[in-house]
Amino acid sequence: MIDERSYKVLLAPHISEKASLVGERHQQYVFKVLKDANKKEIKNAVEQMFKVNVDHVRIVNKKPTTVRNRLGIGRRSGWKKAYVKIAEGQTIDFTGMV
Numbered sequence: 768m769i770d771e772r773s774y775k776v777l778l779a780p781h782i783s784e785k786a787s788l789v790g791e792r793h794q795q796y797v798f799k800v801l802k803d804a805n806k807k808e809i810k811n812a813v814e815q816m817f818k819v820n821v822d823h824v825r826i827v828n829k830k831p832t833t834v835r836n837r838l839g840i841g842r843r844s845g846w847k848k849a850y851v852k853i854a855e856g857q858t859i860d861f862t863g864m865v
Contacts, residue, residue: 773812776804780861781848795852796859800826802847809849813859820854 778799786797800809806824813821831845853859 772808773815776801776808776812777816782861789850793852794855795850798849798851800847800849802845804847804849806849809851813851817859819857819859822852822854824852825850 778801781797781799783797789795789797796813798809798813806826809824809826810821813819813824827848827850829846829848832843834841834843
């Protein structure tokens with residue numbers, strides 16, 4: 768049974784050029800996660816939601832960036848992403864997600 772916290776931990780898959788290269792070469796998937804999520808919560812959420820076995824999880828904190836436009840100086844908020852390594856021979860299909 769999936770608890771409510773597991774649904775909230777994973778915000779979205781992070782799809783970029785680097786994420787697709789990592790996925791092809793190292794059997795890893797990249798997710799945007801909550802700022803207060805830890806490795807155990809991320810592992811449990813991925814295993815419960817996608818029915819796969821997770822080998823390990825690496826976490827990266829993206830720092831906030833300063834942006835400048837005609838209105839002045841502002842900041843974009845920081846976020847956290849997780850690199851999740853899946854067991855050999857398993858895949859995650861993002862096209863079936865709603």
